[in-house]
Amino acid sequence: MYRYDEFDQKAVDERVVQFSGQVARRLSGELTEDEFKPLRLMNGLYLQLHAYMLRVAIPYGTLSSKQLRMLAHIARKYDKDYAHFTTRQNLQYNWPRLADVPAILADLATVEMHAIQTSGNCIRNVTSDHFAGASADEVDDPRIWSEIIRQWSTFHPEFSYLPRKFKIAVTAAPKDRAAIKVHDIGIIIRRDAADVLAFDVYVGGGQGRTPLIGHMIGESIAAEDLLAYLEATMRVYNQYGRRDNIYKARIKILVHQIGADEMRRQVAVEFVEVKAQGALALPQVEIDRIAAYFASPAFETLSDENPTTANPAFNVWLENNVAKHKVPGYAIVTVSLKPIGGIPGDASAAQMDVVAGLAEKCSFDEVRVSHEQNLVLAHVRQRDLLTVWQQLAAAGLGTANYGLITDIIACPGLDYCDLANARSINIAQAISTRFANQDRQREIGELKLKISGCINACGHHHVGHIGILGVDKKGVEFYQITLGGSGDETASVGEILGPAFGEADVPDAIETLIDVYFAKRSPGERFLDTYRRVGIQPFREKLYAAH
Amino acid sequence: MPLIKNAAFTENQFVHVADDETLPQGNVIVSLKRWQTERADLITRNAPIGVRLNSDQSAEALAGDVHHFALIEIDFPKFRDGRGYSSARILRQRLAYTGEIRAVGDVLRDQWLFMKRCGVDSFEVRPGTRLEDFRSALTEQTVFYQRSSDHHRSVFERRHTACQALAAE
Numbered sequence: 157m158y159r160y161d162e163f164d165q166k167a168v169d170e171r172v173v174q175f176s177g178q179v180a181r182r183l184s185g186e187l188t189e190d191e192f193k194p195l196r197l198m199n200g201l202y203l204q205l206h207a208y209m210l211r212v213a214i215p216y217g218t219l220s221s222k223q224l225r226m227l228a229h230i231a232r233k234y235d236k237d238y239a240h241f242t243t244r245q246n247l248q249y250n251w252p253r254l255a256d257v258p259a260i261l262a263d264l265a266t267v268e269m270h271a272i273q274t275s276g277n278c279i280r281n282v283t284s285d286h287f288a289g290a291s292a293d294e295v296d297d298p299r300i301w302s303e304i305i306r307q308w309s310t311f312h313p314e315f316s317y318l319p320r321k322f323k324i325a326v327t328a329a330p331k332d333r334a335a336i337k338v339h340d341i342g343i344i345i346r347r348d349a350a351d352v353l354a355f356d357v358y359v360g361g362g363q364g365r366t367p368l369i370g371h372m373i374g375e376s377i378a379a380e381d382l383l384a385y386l387e388a389t390m391r392v393y394n395q396y397g398r399r400d401n402i403y404k405a406r407i408k409i410l411v412h413q414i415g416a417d418e419m420r421r422q423v424a425v426e427f428v429e430v431k432a433q434g435a436l437a438l439p440q441v442e443i444d445r446i447a448a449y450f451a452s453p454a455f456e457t458l459s460d461e462n463p464t465t466a467n468p469a470f471n472v473w474l475e476n477n478v479a480k481h482k483v484p485g486y487a488i489v490t491v492s493l494k495p496i497g498g499i500p501g502d503a504s505a506a507q508m509d510v511v512a513g514l515a516e517k518c519s520f521d522e523v524r525v526s527h528e529q530n531l532v533l534a535h536v537r538q539r540d541l542l543t544v545w546q547q548l549a550a551a552g553l554g555t556a557n558y559g560l561i562t563d564i565i566a567c568p569g570l571d572y573c574d575l576a577n578a579r580s581i582n583i584a585q586a587i588s589t590r591f592a593n594q595d596r597q598r599e600i601g602e603l604k605l606k607i608s609g610c611i612n613a614c615g616h617h618h619v620g621h622i623g624i625l626g627v628d629k630k631g632v633e634f635y636q637i638t639l640g641g642s643g644d645e646t647a648s649v650g651e652i653l654g655p656a657f658g659e660a661d662v663p664d665a666i667e668t669l670i671d672v673y674f675a676k677r678s679p680g681e682r683f684l685d686t687y688r689r690v691g692i693q694p695f696r697e698k699l700y701a702a703h
Numbered sequence: 704m705p706l707i708k709n710a711a712f713t714e715n716q717f718v719h720v721a722d723d724e725t726l727p728q729g730n731v732i733v734s735l736k737r738w739q740t741e742r743a744d745l746i747t748r749n750a751p752i753g754v755r756l757n758s759d760q761s762a763e764a765l766a767g768d769v770h771h772f773a774l775i776e777i778d779f780p781k782f783r784d785g786r787g788y789s790s791a792r793i794l795r796q797r798l799a800y801t802g803e804i805r806a807v808g809d810v811l812r813d814q815w816l817f818m819k820r821c822g823v824d825s826f827e828v829r830p831g832t833r834l835e836d837f838r839s840a841l842t843e844q845t846v847f848y849q850r851s852s853d854h855h856r857s858v859f860e861r862r863h864t865a866c867q868a869l870a871a872e
């Protein structure tokens with residue numbers, strides 16, 4: 157994985173000193189909260205319902221064991237012994253004290269981490285495929301390009317006061333595990349007929365109040381021009397994105413209003429200008445330097461084996477949570493952060509230490525955070541799978557539900573979030589408990605259920621096969637259900653079923669939807685496939701007839 | 704408002720003239736609109752002239768004209784309104800403007816460095832601003848990952864200075 161050089165380290169160290177000064181000015185009263193706000197937001201520090209919340213950047217979701225141990229240490233020392241992994245592949249501390257934040261950032265800097273640009277109207281942490289470097293279907297390691305984008309976008313002088321936050325996601329596989337089409341910019345890396353890398357740039361996707369799928373604006377952009385193309389896109393957005401209404405300020409609204417063709421034309425004009433300046437062309441030596449950090453680890457020459465044992469619980473986990481690796485004899489392990497009835501994405505300091513230890517011993521010292529709020533050990537020898545599972549299970553991390561109905565994405569919702577209309581965690585817990593039965597979950601098969609506590613859609617409900625949105629009706633929490641969303645290469649936005657349900661009725665409503673799916677499905681169909689074939693009507697009829 | 708240029712407080716040598724005011728003698732700053740309607744007269748004056756860009760006015764509107772100006776003011780009506788950063792870069796890099804670019808409006812300490820990097824060289828600041836704050840704000844960060852208008856080499860380039868020198872030989 158990438159390691160800081162002297163420049164990267166200095167950038168982060170200087171930031172710690174700078175932000176410590178800003179915090180001191182705030183604590184002394186020299187800065188008002190209003191003046192401090194944009195500064196703390198440049199450093200991932202939010203003021204939530206009950207406390208400050210610090211969001212730590214995990215670039216493209218890749219961590220070393222040492223970094224994960226530091227995250228655990230901070231949870232122990234400065235927070236309540238746990239932290240929350242988010243759909244942005246980041247980590248959030250829910251209870252830090254403002255006065256401690258400089259010390260936390262200083263601790264993070266010792267392991268090449270920071271909270272820079274995890275909030276504010278700037279280019280946020282770049283996200284990518286959590287199976288990068290391990291999956292056989294990728295044409296290159298997308299983290300090379302994510303890292304290049306990370307560096308270019310860090311402290312960008314022109315794009316730090318954009319109309320709104322800006323999210324970039326990168327994938328290099330035909331199977332899109334990074335949901336790139338629902339990002340402000342999504343990049344698909346391909347190889348062209350001559351086996352040369354080509355970058356397709358999708359612009360204007362997003363969730364929130366107005367969910368939209370991105371349009372391909374740049375086709376087959378050359379590697380050395382990638383940053384120039386991004387800079388051109390950002391400049392068009394910075395100048396012409398709306399600033400009069402925060403709900404219409406994302407780039408998707410600009411693209412929607414002027415149309416994809418006009419956006420393409422404007423970016424193309426700007427691209428010519430930016431390229432003429434020349435300064436953004438990436439030197440090949442630099443691409444090579446960064447790529448070298450993502451070279452494959454020293455895999456042993458092994459052959460595939462059948463790791464199943466006499467232990468049925470292990471076998472189920474193997475089937476659900478272990479994916480095929482590109483190298484024979486290895487496997488990709490998803491560590492579920494979705495225990496039955498638990499809080500999606502939360503991990504205790506002790507659990508983080510366990511995963512860090514396993515990564516160090518069994519996965520070339522690397523951990524991934526997925527946007528589905530799980531952790532991934534990307535390079536585990538098949539012969540180590542049993543040991544890995546035993547240790548995970550002992551730490552409460554052995555839940556065999558990856559991709560199943562209890563592998564729920566949920567935002568923090570009204571339990572923490574200042575903007576929430578309703579709680580999300582309670583709904584996740586209720587559904588997870590209702591569908592706890594392992595056989596039943598497997599019978600249902602792949603089902604992405606996603607919950608957001610308000611229309612900002614941090615829980616990605618628009619792209620859930622089943623999406624749940626918390627709404628507030630005269631002070632009472634209600635939940636609106638959508639069907640048929642998807643965040644993968646067949647991206648689609650879910651359709652609203654009908655009137656919202658009260659908190660207590662949600663699990664029953666989900667049961668009803670599952671019943672309809674069972675009644676209608678053809679062999680081999682996932683929930684989403686059946687929905688796409690039969691449409692929303694049968695679900696709607698049954699659901700609202702029953703209620 | 705105090706004005707900082709070249710890391711020192713300096714007197715503002717220009718006066719703003721409203722669109723319906725008659726032009727006084729000496730250095731004036733006019734709106735973009737006035738520049739566009741009275742361009743023929745304005746270029747015959749023999750005092751330095753400045754123009755003001757509001758945040759919703761693109762610097763592109765001055766294409767071909769920048770050599771007429773001694774000063775271009777960019778307004779930041781709210782610090783969150785970052786359009787002016789693009790304006791400054793377009794002026795410096797695309798339009799090759801070499802005169803003064805002044806940031807006016809809601810120009811706060813923590814924006815100075817970004818503004819300077821984009822090509823701003825004078826700053827209207829809040830009363831009470833100390834020069835030492837200004838200096839430290841510009842030097843707190845020294846690592847620049849991207850080229851901008853200030854001609855700092857990017858980290859991408861600095862890493863390979865040796866290689867480039869070799870390639871140039």
Ligand code: SF4
Binds near residue numbers: 567568574
């Ligand atoms: S979706 Fe709404 S409630 Fe949930 S974390 Fe985002 S802003 Fe908060």
